[in-house]
Amino acid sequence: ETGVTQSPTHLIKTRGQQVTLRCSSQSGHNTVSWYQQALGQGPQFIFQYYREEENGRGNFPPRFSGLQFPNYSSELNVNALELDDSALYLCASSLDDRGDTEAFFGQGTRLTVV
């Protein structure tokens, strides 16, 4: 186990609703990244937080937003859900923002939008 935990593990939402996914980083890790993994595809980078500040963003619209808390846990919020948002959402934590350390992934949250 990586020590990175995500909740919930599965979630079903209706198109147009809003969803919040949570991630608890490995102890001591101050950087968290979120990825979207569609079925049969590789993960796609959504954004990264370092010490509570957004530190990079992939090609995702503003309705994808995030937070990182002082204890380095994190949330991913998605507004106005679309059917194409159905995917496995992964968070990954690492020790710093310099890219020198390994990123550890959680088991993911499977989101289904109907």
Next chain:
Amino acid sequence: QQQVKQSPQSLIVQKGGISIINCAYENTAFDYFPWYQQFPGKGPALLIAIRPDVSEKKEGRFTISFNKSAKQFSLHIMDSQPGDSATYFCAASTRGSARQLTFGSGTQLTVLP
């Protein structure tokens, strides 16, 4: 824009055989190339990683070969075992990008007993 192309999409190997998965990248600013293993229902787990200052890195049965001029890198799994059956992803990131990884599309490996 797909910046890391991975092949093959699926691979079937006999137990004890060698599994080879290839990746090619476009962005010459990439300087970190990890390989991840993912089992169903789990998140990706780091297998092995390489930086472009070396051409090969070996850890146990897993070897990365890196060709900087061709912008290609590959994963070799020696003595493949049924327990290696999983999806493998190559990835890449740039210096200072803080593990903002660009992943390939994945290879589903099946090792037959």
